[in-house]
Amino acid sequence: MKTQLNTNTSKTKVEKEPPLKGTLVSVLFLGFFLIFTWVSVYFLFLNRL
Amino acid sequence: MMNGTWKVDARDGKLAMAHIYVAFVALALGGLAGLLQVLVRSGKFELPAGISYYTILTTHGVLLGLVLTTFFIIGFQFAAVSRTAGTLSDRVRFWGWVGFWLMTIGTAITAFYILIGEASVLYTFYAPLQAHAGFYIGLTLVVVGSWISGFAMFAHYAKWKKAHPGQVSPLLTFMSVVNMVLWLICSLGVAATVLFQLIPWSLGYVDRINVLVSRTLFWYFGHPLVYFWLLPAYMIWYAIIPKIIGGKMFSDSLARMSFILFLIFSIPVGFHHQLVEPGIDPAWKYLQVVLTFMVVIPSLMTAFSMFATFEMYGRSKGATGLFGWLRKLPWGDARFFAPFIGMLFFIPAGAGGLVNASHQLNQVVHNTIWVTGHFHLTLATTVVLTFFGAAYWLIPHLTGRVMTKAMNRLAIIQTIVWSIGMIFMSSAMHFAGLLGAPRRSAFSTYGDAPQALEWVPYQIAQAVGGTILFIGIILVLIIVTNLAFFAPKGETEFPVAEVAEQAERTPLVFENWTLWIGIAVVLILIAYTVPFIDMIQNAPPGSKGFKLW
Numbered sequence: 386m387k388t389q390l391n392t393n394t395s396k397t398k399v400e401k402e403p404p405l406k407g408t409l410v411s412v413l414f415l416g417f418f419l420i421f422t423w424v425s426v427y428f429l430f431l432n433r434l
Numbered sequence: 435m436m437n438g439t440w441k442v443d444a445r446d447g448k449l450a451m452a453h454i455y456v457a458f459v460a461l462a463l464g465g466l467a468g469l470l471q472v473l474v475r476s477g478k479f480e481l482p483a484g485i486s487y488y489t490i491l492t493t494h495g496v497l498l499g500l501v502l503t504t505f506f507i508i509g510f511q512f513a514a515v516s517r518t519a520g521t522l523s524d525r526v527r528f529w530g531w532v533g534f535w536l537m538t539i540g541t542a543i544t545a546f547y548i549l550i551g552e553a554s555v556l557y558t559f560y561a562p563l564q565a566h567a568g569f570y571i572g573l574t575l576v577v578v579g580s581w582i583s584g585f586a587m588f589a590h591y592a593k594w595k596k597a598h599p600g601q602v603s604p605l606l607t608f609m610s611v612v613n614m615v616l617w618l619i620c621s622l623g624v625a626a627t628v629l630f631q632l633i634p635w636s637l638g639y640v641d642r643i644n645v646l647v648s649r650t651l652f653w654y655f656g657h658p659l660v661y662f663w664l665l666p667a668y669m670i671w672y673a674i675i676p677k678i679i680g681g682k683m684f685s686d687s688l689a690r691m692s693f694i695l696f697l698i699f700s701i702p703v704g705f706h707h708q709l710v711e712p713g714i715d716p717a718w719k720y721l722q723v724v725l726t727f728m729v730v731i732p733s734l735m736t737a738f739s740m741f742a743t744f745e746m747y748g749r750s751k752g753a754t755g756l757f758g759w760l761r762k763l764p765w766g767d768a769r770f771f772a773p774f775i776g777m778l779f780f781i782p783a784g785a786g787g788l789v790n791a792s793h794q795l796n797q798v799v800h801n802t803i804w805v806t807g808h809f810h811l812t813l814a815t816t817v818v819l820t821f822f823g824a825a826y827w828l829i830p831h832l833t834g835r836v837m838t839k840a841m842n843r844l845a846i847i848q849t850i851v852w853s854i855g856m857i858f859m860s861s862a863m864h865f866a867g868l869l870g871a872p873r874r875s876a877f878s879t880y881g882d883a884p885q886a887l888e889w890v891p892y893q894i895a896q897a898v899g900g901t902i903l904f905i906g907i908i909l910v911l912i913i914v915t916n917l918a919f920f921a922p923k924g925e926t927e928f929p930v931a932e933v934a935e936q937a938e939r940t941p942l943v944f945e946n947w948t949l950w951i952g953i954a955v956v957l958i959l960i961a962y963t964v965p966f967i968d969m970i971q972n973a974p975p976g977s978k979g980f981k982l983w
């Protein structure tokens with residue numbers, strides 16, 4: 386099976402990665418929010434045991 | 435290149451629009467039912483003429499959860515495959531119409547039995563609640579119709595592949611195919627319970643039903659169902675929004691990979707809806723919860739990809755600082771704004787989902803109105819606002835019109851109204867749920883129990899939010915009617931994004947269907963075979979049917 390073939394843009398790869406600091410901070414914030422919510426309800430669960 | 439025709443062929447457009455009309459009629463009627471529900475649950479209003487709350491609630495759930503979604507999705511996908519893989523052949527289009535009419539007739543039959551009060555079994559139609567057989571038969575037609583449309587899309591995809599050997603298929607076509615494969619595999623479960631259990635039982639051919647088996651088959655279908663709703667929204671996020679904002683897709687491979695992961699991990703997980711169900715060994719529940727949490731991976735990949743798309747675009751426009759790129763986004767464009775707000779709502783929605791899926795935390799929220807609050811974020815905001823945002827260009831594209839500035843402004847207002855209404859309604863639902871308020875119940879103070887009295891203020895807030903939401907429904911119906919029938923004639927673009935230059939090439943392995951469907955089937959067999967046999971071999975006596983309304 387062939388694995389590497391054309392795509393919509395067949396241009397050559399540009400070496401430099403785009404600076405995505407805002408994205409990094411955003412997903413970290415998202416992760417913390419998920420954990421925070423989970424832990425909050427977990428403590429509610431513990432309190433009601 | 436490879437975007438096929440620029441414009442969806444008029445004949446394909448008609449097929450897509452037919453689906454979209456039904457979807458918005460369902461929104462109108464279902465929205466009205468929703469308004470009645472929040473009013474009843476506020477305790478200040480009673481339904482006239484002895485109409486049952488559960489008749490209204492069944493109408494709402496079926497029309498919005500099943501009809502609006504399925505019709506919009508199939509209509510949108512027909513348009514998307516026609517746009518990206520070329521005009522449908524006459525045969526494919528013919529079968530698309532057959533699917534459409536079967537679904538529409540089925541919907542009419544089901545709606546009829548709900549409205550005459552013979553089928554107030556809610557949209558999940560759990561046994562031992564028993565509806566008139568016509569309810570199940572109508573639903574069967576809806577499912578069969580959707581299968582026919584699914585196969586029509588597969589045929590169209592196969593034709594494209596044949597004409598383009600060795601090439602990667604257009605992204606939107608690929609995604610539509612994944613979604614229909616997902617739908618096909620999962621709806622086998624609901625078809626099995628409807629055909630082999632519910633219909634014979636409701637017709638009186640058999641007296642008793644194995645409740646656990648029917649619920650398990652339902653949830654084998656029910657969880658992937660939510661991904662069937664969500665994936666078209668992701669199509670719009672991944673493959674269309676970047677074009678709308680004037681940017682590029684972050685990565686085509688990442689998008690395909692996340693779709694494949696959804697296909698694999700969203701089916702063998704139905705037990706997370708049955709965590710408190712007796713009769714399923716906890717070890718199997720545990721396994722399915724682990725598989726459920728695998729879905730976090732493609733979800734976070736999607737979040738990352740969206741942030742990255744926006745940041746790359748903003749920076750290309752000269753944005754600086756950590757979040758300067760946010761300011762460069764086209765906030766005044768409803769085609770962007772509505773889906774973007776939908777994305778934001780997916781953050782609390784996803785957080786709530788993690789709570790629901792955790793066995794212990796599920797005991798805090800199970801069958802409370804928290805759950806209703808949760809899926810009014812996921813489905814009734816994230817998905818629905820994304821669909822509205824898509825309708826704002828799709829409908830004029832298909833009807834040869836353009837959206838006016840005034841309508842665009844109204845659509846922005848619509849999004850804001852929806853957000854405000856939903857913040858009130860959904861937050862109230864979440865908090866009341868944490869205090870134990872049940873879902874699927876008309877108003878009651880349970881003999882003035884102190885706990886039940888705590889819920890009342892939240893139920894009032896819920897009614898305020900719900901009323902605002904209903905205004906949102908009226909607004910979107912005005913916009914859609916305008917776009918379909920009254921907007922000025924002209925050409926509207928069907929936006930399809932291109933991939934960023936830095937992105938890796940897309941490998942063909944994503945289209946190795948034998949591999950992916952094979953993995954999905956293996957996981958399903960692992961997750962379900964043993965507990966399913968157990969449910970049949972060690973079943974208690976079956977249940978007679980009940981009509982409790």
Ligand code: HEM
Pocket residue numbers: 465466468469471472475491492494495498499502556557558806810813814818872873874875876899900901903904907
């Ligand atoms: C005016 C807007 C809306 C209002 C006021 C509203 C209100 C409600 C309420 C109060 C319930 C729960 C009632 C109960 O459990 O007793 C409910 C359930 C539900 N809603 Fe909505 N909703 C609205 C829009 C939507 C939309 C747009 C969708 C989907 C696209 C949707 C899908 C559902 C579903 C699937 C249920 C579950 C029904 C059940 O538990 O059987 N709703 N809605």
Ligand SMILES: [Cu+2]
Pocket residue numbers: 656657660706707
């Ligand atoms: Cu689920």
